Amino acid sequence: MNDHVRIQLEDFSQDEEISALKSTSKSMGGIGTFLGCARDFSEGREVSQLSFDAYGSMALSEMNKLRREAIAKFGLLDARIVHRIGTVKSGDNIVFIAAGAEHRLAALEACRWMIDELKQRVPIWKKEITPQGDLWVTQHP
């Protein structure tokens, strides 16, 4: 929980992540957050759960790089990224990103940038479990 960047099997608490972020600076005037959740459908198919595989050490290293780059690029005071792996049921949390800055614009833009970059750069793979069979996802909608 103290680590700013984590990959974990278990669920996370948005409140605890935001509290941890806020505790790093009293100059924080805005916090932008993104919560990614598991949908119960994909391209017309019912999806009961998702299964995530990751190249753990590289994924963590890339997520740490991403955080450092976001802090430098947007002048953030701090940022946090948490991604779950293993099996996630539809409706459950997958990923949480929080960016804290002096003002809202940097926080919101940094948050958007981090989730877009994460999808492109971090070695994690998602498989949809459906009644018709399992399917690895290869696109970034």
Add this chain to the structure above:
Amino acid sequence: MINVLFFGPVAERIGKSALSADYRPNMRIHDLNDELAAQYPQAFELVCFTAINGEHIRDMSTILPDNSEVAYMAKFSGG
């Protein structure tokens, strides 16, 4: 010895998540690619990224150090 790792859809098509490849002096990453792609053509259709010791590799003429960890990876789909 080279430790070769596969994940997600690539591992599923190969049927395992790791294998060992013999090391040869002056071996380049494209040499290993060619050997494995010939053995596992369906899996290597999916490979978009290669990493050596956790770092993305774009120059496929990079020489592989002994005891390297090489990962062959499909397009990412986290988030």
